[in-house]
Amino acid sequence: MTKNSSREPLFHITKRGATVWWKPLFIRAIAIVAGLFIGLCFAAAYTKVNPFKLLGYMFSGAFGTQKRIWNLLQDTALLLMVSIAIVPAFKMKFWNIGADGQTLVGCLASAVAIYYLYDKLPTWALLLVMLLFSLTAGMIWGVIPAIFKAKWNTNETLFTLMMNYVAIQLVSFVLLKWFPSGQNDFAKFFSRYGNMPKLGNPYVLILIFAVVLTVTMHFYLSKTKHGFEVSLVGESVNTSKYVGVNVKKVIIRTMILSGAICGFVGFALVAAKDHAITTTMVGGRGFTAIIVAWLAKFNPAYMALASLMVAFLSRGTSQILSQTGITNSALPNIVTALVFFFIIGCEFFITYSIKFRKKNKDATPANEPPAPETSEPAKEPSSPSSEEETPSLAEAPAEERTPAEEALPTEITEGGEEK
Amino acid sequence: MKKIISIILVLAVLATLTAVFAGCSNGVAKDEIKVGFIFLHDSESSYDKNFIDAAKEAANELGLRDDQIIMKTGIPEGEECTAAAEDLVDQGCNIIFADSFGHEAYLLPVARNNPDVQFCHATGTMAHTEGLDNFHNAFASIYEGRFLAGIAAGLKLYEMNKSATTKNYKMGYVGAFTFAEVISGYTSFYLGAKYALNQKEANLGDQLTMEVTFTGSWYDLDGEKAAAERLIANGCALISGHADSDGVPNACEENNIPNVFYNGTHNKSVYLCASRINWTPYFKYIITQVIKGKEIATDYTGTLATGSVEVLALGNIAAEGTQKMIDDTKKLLIKEKLNVFDTDTFTVGGKKLDAYKADVDSDAAYTADTEVVAGGIFQESKFRSAPYFDVRIDGITLLDEAY
Numbered sequence: 001m002t003k004n005s006s007r008e009p010l011f012h013i014t015k016r017g018a019t020v021w022w023k024p025l026f027i028r029a030i031a032i033v034a035g036l037f038i039g040l041c042f043a044a045a046y047t048k049v050n051p052f053k054l055l056g057y058m059f060s061g062a063f064g065t066q067k068r069i070w071n072l073l074q075d076t077a078l079l080l081m082v083s084i085a086i087v088p089a090f091k092m093k094f095w096n097i098g099a100d101g102q103t104l105v106g107c108l109a110s111a112v113a114i115y116y117l118y119d120k121l122p123t124w125a126l127l128l129v130m131l132l133f134s135l136t137a138g139m140i141w142g143v144i145p146a147i148f149k150a151k152w153n154t155n156e157t158l159f160t161l162m163m164n165y166v167a168i169q170l171v172s173f174v175l176l177k178w179f180p181s182g183q184n185d186f187a188k189f190f191s192r193y194g195n196m197p198k199l200g201n202p203y204v205l206i207l208i209f210a211v212v213l214t215v216t217m218h219f220y221l222s223k224t225k226h227g228f229e230v231s232l233v234g235e236s237v238n239t240s241k242y243v244g245v246n247v248k249k250v251i252i253r254t255m256i257l258s259g260a261i262c263g264f265v266g267f268a269l270v271a272a273k274d275h276a277i278t279t280t281m282v283g284g285r286g287f288t289a290i291i292v293a294w295l296a297k298f299n300p301a302y303m304a305l306a307s308l309m310v311a312f313l314s315r316g317t318s319q320i321l322s323q324t325g326i327t328n329s330a331l332p333n334i335v336t337a338l339v340f341f342f343i344i345g346c347e348f349f350i351t352y353s354i355k356f357r358k359k360n361k362d363a364t365p366a367n368e369p370p371a372p373e374t375s376e377p378a379k380e381p382s383s384p385s386s387e388e389e390t391p392s393l394a395e396a397p398a399e400e401r402t403p404a405e406e407a408l409p410t411e412i413t414e415g416g417e418e419k
Numbered sequence: 420m421k422k423i424i425s426i427i428l429v430l431a432v433l434a435t436l437t438a439v440f441a442g443c444s445n446g447v448a449k450d451e452i453k454v455g456f457i458f459l460h461d462s463e464s465s466y467d468k469n470f471i472d473a474a475k476e477a478a479n480e481l482g483l484r485d486d487q488i489i490m491k492t493g494i495p496e497g498e499e500c501t502a503a504a505e506d507l508v509d510q511g512c513n514i515i516f517a518d519s520f521g522h523e524a525y526l527l528p529v530a531r532n533n534p535d536v537q538f539c540h541a542t543g544t545m546a547h548t549e550g551l552d553n554f555h556n557a558f559a560s561i562y563e564g565r566f567l568a569g570i571a572a573g574l575k576l577y578e579m580n581k582s583a584t585t586k587n588y589k590m591g592y593v594g595a596f597t598f599a600e601v602i603s604g605y606t607s608f609y610l611g612a613k614y615a616l617n618q619k620e621a622n623l624g625d626q627l628t629m630e631v632t633f634t635g636s637w638y639d640l641d642g643e644k645a646a647a648e649r650l651i652a653n654g655c656a657l658i659s660g661h662a663d664s665d666g667v668p669n670a671c672e673e674n675n676i677p678n679v680f681y682n683g684t685h686n687k688s689v690y691l692c693a694s695r696i697n698w699t700p701y702f703k704y705i706i707t708q709v710i711k712g713k714e715i716a717t718d719y720t721g722t723l724a725t726g727s728v729e730v731l732a733l734g735n736i737a738a739e740g741t742q743k744m745i746d747d748t749k750k751l752l753i754k755e756k757l758n759v760f761d762t763d764t765f766t767v768g769g770k771k772l773d774a775y776k777a778d779v780d781s782d783a784a785y786t787a788d789t790e791v792v793a794g795g796i797f798q799e800s801k802f803r804s805a806p807y808f809d810v811r812i813d814g815i816t817l818l819d820e821a822y
Binding site: 281 | 458460461462463467471485488489490491492493495496497498502505506509520521523524525545595596597598599635637781782783822
């Protein structure tokens, strides 16, 4: 960096160092508000309704009546459960985008149990069989790509994606066997069987499932040896091998868990919500769950918030349609997509910061020390924002550790940040 | 003292409730009525668009304000339908309508819990057995529309064969699934074509044959096109179908084969004729009944007479005199001087159909439970609105029954 004479560019991009915990959250909140605002302006241009009124519709659609709140919570809980299911796989950097299919085969397994055993077993036994079937089915669907990955290093993204379509075809096939007319009569004849108790209100049970699952997963990932191994494999396969972790075993074991939880969601959909089987009943939650998990950086508490936000967007934008009499569902999709777009875009600003050229030329001499500049050119003490976020004490140990190994220390600093 | 006050309060609440219920039985003021609609997809789907357009049309014709019509689109056939219906009840709807077959099981519990709201469901089969006063099914005698479209097909075949040296009276039909609605549809289409040929020359209709194949899906552009191409390769001179994509017209256009369409027209050169169900009359009917405080029929079958069944504009390739014969036959059908499923016009296994039990009441085993032949006529859509004609008649060959 000896270009003394050349002018400094208008702005340059620098990586942020360790930063205060609330800053990433603050940036995300701004992104959500900005995305929603732009989305609503778009909707306003289309519907000719004032955007603040549209925002009012959204809140009314999500929270307007007691039932709407319950529906919102149920949507949140179901999405959260699928997100929880994919978290261990994603932490392991196993890109499981087959949660939709794993959940759907879980639904199918419960439906199969009902179809063949409804008149042979009492409800409690039937429910137990359904649960076992669903867990097993989800597990099988999850473990097949894992075995291929562990043995032959196949691409799990493609594999899990394709397994979704196999699951859909499997459900179509079974439905056609049961109802050759093409009219799905399952709900008509079998919705009475294999129902979980309602606990006063049909929504409560799924909420309880979601809370228990979330807490358990948090404990599993942060407090158990299994959880640690999952993060280790995700950070560095070689490090894991070096410290004696059986990587293949961890991959397979984690995908069994991931698939089984998806299977459980399938069971919950059939036994506690729809009491039916259709090819579309998972409703793309397996894909939306990926966004939820990423947004929340795999932190279960934030995942609950992210799920709530997605559910709110979905319920809210549907209400805009219903209240403005628009019958084309492209509009809610566009609004939701704009919010997601801003959230994903804001990740850039969380990892990097943009430094504008200083008008005052006296500020430049701060760039003197050449050594740290390659890794961290951001540390201009003159910039007020970076001054706050780069307490040199926090920075130094992180740099010291990196040459040793990548996996462990980053995990620890990440945990520290999130606290 | 507290007790007395609470008793008075309870009595007051009861009195108000009674007044409200009494008000209901006397109908609802037109500017207070609210109608909620539940649609499976949005207006991008041709199936749902047909309902959405009809709902707007009915509201418009009856002079309802925009806020008296609440539409919920993209409601899956699951618990979401129950939630949507409950939400519409909370919004004060007097009538709630759902458009998809699979909505029925999720609409029924809401109907049970809200006896003062009317629930109407298109294409369903359970209203006549559930015994709820406020749950209703609806369909249309679309077989009459297909019979009339069949006349256009028969006359076209006649025209094509008049100048040909080798006669070919074979038609093709692409269906979605082998079940009553589709069977009733292709059979009436065949009988319409047969009727037209017989009008031209006595017993000419006996030469008419039809091949039917099924795709196993309600919307499969490539599958329907491939099926139509198979039928054309088998020598079918004219193709019709019953599924929702443009696959069949596309195949017909490429092979220059006349096409009879369904639920809308298309502007391809091979377009001959089409029939469709218009739901506007039904929507107007249910809204008017509730305004008047009258009951809605448990099973409503829209007909040619009510305007629910329509034959759409003929294509340029239609044979001469087609419109006239369709108009004349329509009058005969409305007056019931002619019946689509007159058992004198077709045979089953070489014999006349004297008696037939159909699966009218829904049960898991699909038991044939009701005698539906009476007075020399198969009484389609009489015991319930949704079709139940599933007889395989002579002259029609099913190439496959996988679906």
